[in-house]
Amino acid sequence: MRSLVLIGHGSHLNSESASAVYRYAELLREKGTFDEVIEGYWKEEPSLRQVLRTVSFTDVTVIPMFISEGYFTETVIPRELGLGHQGPVPKDGIARVIGGRTVRYTLPYGVHPAMSDVILDRAREACPDLDGKDTALVIIGHGTTRNANSSRVVYENADRIRAMGIFSEVSALFLDEDPRLSTWPDVTTSPRVVMVPFFASEGWHTLETIPDDLGLTGPVSELEGRVVYYAKPTGTHPKVADVISNLAEEARGASPRGGELDGxxxxxxxxxxxxxxxxxxxxxxxxxxxxxxxxxxxxxxxxxxxxxxxxxxxxxxxxxxxxxxxxxxxxxxxxxxxxxxxxxxxxxxxxxxxxxxxxAVVEESFACSSHALHWTPWATTARRQTGIYAKVASAKPDLVASVSKEVCGSCLRTRLWAGEKLPKTFFDGVPGALPCAEACTLLVAEVREAMSSKGKAAGH
Ligand code: SF4
The missing domain is CATH 3.30.1360.190 (Gyrase A; domain 2)
Structure with a gap:
């Protein structure tokens, strides 16, 4: 009996942000490889801090639904899941026992070698009469000078596909680092060019930035005396569900037995x-x-x-x-x-x-009613934050209290993390009594926002 957890970024503002993870979770449920598939998010619920409480089995595989390694896959997700690991994730993933469950954390799906097949499928969809002798492939990455991993996976796919000998030329070009996408007429010579965005989802870059920068007129465009075919992003291809399955199977490694129902x-x-x-x-x-x-x-x-x-x-x-x-x-x-x-x-x-x-409300309320729910004080949550949220560790208690009054005032939960008491829950016949064991990311983000506004008002 095994649970699969897919982790996405999510958003406090945009409900569409979680859609791709929901879609893959549904595809994987239909495949039936796992006894249970659960979604978890950084900025939505079930949150990263809650999600392991919501799984039914003691054998859990966690896959970050990201296109490349980076800050979220190496820092935020392992930290919030309590894996006791920070930094690059080994090729075979990380296995830990947490709360009686064996948790296997893998690399993000985007770095799996099978993503090269997804790129090829996208290229064939865009150019059905693909003839490698006269066709170049350009894999478009986001790239960023702050994270070499983001471009490394694009280069690795380019090398793998080049070695297959299917295309006359294969190039990796980027939006935010050299070599830039704008250089495509110089780095390719073939009369036909297929461009495949190596992006997790359809969005601003794939729908606007890239087509505008290239001057595309549609899925097939004539540019610089060449025919340019523009493919859909790799991350939305249904085959990604197979990549996720493969990744999970590999993570299971030498322990194929699976777990049991979590008592x-x-x-x-x-x-x-x-x-x-x-x-x-x-x-x-x-x-x-x-x-x-x-x-x-x-x-x-x-x-x-x-x-x-x-x-x-x-x-x-x-x-x-x-x-x-x-x-x-x-x-x-x-x-x-x-x-x-x-x-x-x-x-x-x-x-x-x-x-x-x-x-997570059933699991946490039951634990609360059984006097077994551990809560985390604000100071611990704040100290754990990194990146742009690290500054909340120095938020004054009165600021946290006033922001919390506003944010949590719109929420049903009772703030155990702020010292509030909840002697009974809905299990004991009090419908609105739901526990909050730890400040959520919405509150953390609002505290940070309030600190920034105060700083600006004070001229800092
Ligand atoms: Fe609700 Fe506040 Fe808890 Fe967030 S921190 S879940 S808003 S009570």
Whole structure:
């Protein structure tokens, strides 16, 4: 029995940012290689600090959904997962036992050698009558002078594909470092040029910056007396799901047996199901049993007809990721759950639906009710921050308190990390009593923002 966790960046503002990871998780669930596939994010929930609590099995493979190694894959994710590792991840990944679970952390999918096949597929899609004798391949990387890893993976793919002898020429060119993309007419001589962006997702660069800089007129353009074919980004290709599967299989290495059901996790969900079978209010939702199924709706929609019905956890998930104004809900316990829907699920899908509605809340509330939830004070969370967030370690307590009052005032959770007490939870019949064991990244970001604004106002 094995759990797979896909880690994405996510966003406090844009719900689209998490979509690619959700899509790959769904593809991998359909493949059925893993008994469970869970998503986790840096800037959304389930957060990196929570996500390991939400897995069902004791054998967990964690894959960073990034196109190259760098700050997030080497510093932020290992730190937040508690792997006790910082810096480059070895080729075979890292294995640790955390809270009774064996956790295997791999390199990001983008550095897997099979990504060369994905590049070739993208090139063939863009240029179906590809004839290597008269066609050059340009792999476009982002590049940055601050992170050599970002360009290294592009060069490695270029070398691998060059060695296959399929194209007359193969070049690696970049947006933010030399050799620049603008030099393509000088570094290629073939009459046809296929350009493949080595990017994780479709976005500003692939849709605007690159086409504008090159002067493309469409998927096929005539430029500088050559025919230029512009491919879709590699990171959105369905084959990436196979790359992830391969990576996970390789991480399993010499330990193919897998794990077992995690006892603590299972106890929390069985206790939850026992409550749900009798009818349950939890946060802003109401769960009602009906003939072996469970109906979930906003508690304020109790007794209301003409609600839109969802029968898959994913369908409901996509509704509750935004509020009624269409704004992102990075923290799912913010008091902005939209109304007007109902979900009808069997027992297994009820777990997944509640996980999407309130990630980690069942596990953490059960631990809190059992007096077993460890909380992390603000000072520890603040000291752990790096990069642009490191400065929050020097935030004055009154500033943290005032920002927290504003941010956490819109959230259902009770701040154990700030010394607040929560003697009972929804498990004990208090629907709105949900614990917050550690300040979330939204609060950390808001504290940083408040420090920057204060600094500017003071002329620093
Ligand atoms: Fe909610 Fe505040 Fe906890 Fe974030 S830190 S989850 S906003 S209570």
């Amino acid at each position: 603590g996790h299972e106890a929390a969900w069985q206790a939850f199901e026992a409550k749900a079978s009798l009818g349950l209010r939890m946060g802003e939702i109401l769960i009602t049993p009906h003939d072996g199924l469970f109906e979930v709706r906003h508690a304020l929609d109790e007794g209301r007809d003409f609600l839109k019905t969802y029968v898959t956890p994913e369908g409901l998930r996509d509704v509750v990721r935004e509020d009624e104004r269409g704004e992102q809900r990075p923290i799912r316990t913010l008091r902005s759950l939209p109304r007007g829907w109902r979900g009808v699920f069997d027992r297994a899908n009820l777990r997944r639906a509640v996980h999407f509605l309130y990630p």
